[in-house]
Amino acid sequence: MSCGTGSRPGASPRVRARPKFLEILPPPPQALPAFTQDITPPDLSPWLTDHCGIPGVVHHEAPRPGPHVVLTALVHGNEFAGAIVLDRLLRERVRPTRGRLSLIFANPEAFARFTPTNPVASRFVEEDMNRVWSRQILSSPRRSVELDRARAILPVIETADILMDLHSMLWPGAPLILAGATESGRRLATMIGNPPLVVSDHGHKAGPRLIDYDRFSDPSGPYAACLLEAGAHWSADTVQTTDSAVRALLRHSGLLPVEPAPPAAASRQLMVTDIVTAETPGFRFVRPFQGGEIIRRRGTLLAQDGPDEIRTPYPDCMLVMPNLRPGRGQTAVRLARTLPTPP
Known part of the structure; x- marks a missing residue:
């Protein structure tokens, strides 16, 4: 321990x-017990081709300057509630009013292996993609499906001002936002406001997560990242929670117009x-x-x-x-x- x-x-x-x-x-x-599956994998074929030089990455840029906001889904291939929301944004032709918006389907090879009869088996192909985010690992000679893909999307990560990584949970639990160890991550999570449970942590013993990458974990740096754990993997409520959090982030960062909304619950910080x-x-x-x-x-x-x-x-x-x-x-x-x- x-x-x-x-x-x-x-x-x-x-x-x-x-x-x-x-x-x-x-x-x-x-x-493992049988898990309820209320949602089905989305058709991502329109987005997994080469739109901007990297398959599975879509950029939209506004004429007005603003932050570069990056949304990542499918870091774990069987957690596709976030992918449903990104697919929804793309099909609705949501465009930033300022700045740049990048949508990343991070591990499409693992996602392609999803099967309802064994839904936990497609978390990754060779290794957990959310344990490789250090410069030492990424620059090493080691190879895997996940490492190669992390290196492919790294140029986008390196230009992000704000990043939210979209995840869900296998076991029952209250939705929350993991803010990492920095004050910037806590401010970002609090700004999103939904879910109101904000947990600061130092990651996993097994390796650094995307939000732990040094661009976001430098306490003196201007960049911020957080990880949304929106609820059970295959629940319709998880999709709704993810959609709400994503749109709140885009509004608060100025990429979407602010809309009237009821006051958000006060965040609880742990x-x-x-x-x-x-x-x-x-x-x-x-x-x-x-x-x-x-x-x-x-x-x-x-x-x-x-x-x-x-x-x-x-x-x-x-x-x-x-x-x-x-x-x-x-x-x-x-x-x-x-x-x-x-x-």
Whole structure:
């Protein structure tokens, strides 16, 4: 487990269990449950050809100057709610009133492998595309489908002033915006306003995400990025949440005209303090927690990982996107505390 990603009261969430505890929990189930699928993959064939020099990337530029806003979908091939929204914007012929808008379908090869009978299998082809975003990895001689594609779209990423990466969740949880570790990311997420849950974090042990790329993670830089986790992968509500967030971003960045709207809910800011990584193949939670749950008591048992117990290190601890079936080395859950409400 990696921890210490923010200042926090309390001890480490990982403690060595008493031997008798090993008999309390049943062994982890082997098969994934069936997931409800309310949406179907969109037809992206009009956009996966070469529009602007890079297949799967579409640019629109206004005559008036303004920021370059980049929207990315399909970094994970089975998370296509964001692709539905980008496809919708393109078919509606949405154009920026100023600045530049770039829409990126990031991993079309993984998306092409999606099948409803095994919907989790098309997350990527060879490796997780959202763990490769460092200059060291991108400039290395290593090759994969995802790395080659990341290098292909990198010139667009390098010119983005504002980026929002569109994702969804396999396991149940409240929609949220991941703001990374910078104040610029938190401001961007708060500006979008929907969903109102904003979580600051330091990414994953397995590798840097797109929003962690140094263009956006430099605390002194002018650029900002955030990651939308809009809800369950294949839910119609997730498409609606994504559509609302995307249009709010475009309005607030000046690329679309401002429209009258009811006041947005006040954002709730949290900071991830601990990242719990599964260290054994037998990691299992004591019950199927949902993302966004608040565990009121310090020391509450959350999971067992081999001989270790995972317990809440402080009261009022939020569980961020628990992965109910983590593989060894994967993030199982992030633990977060509420930040003071900004003035």
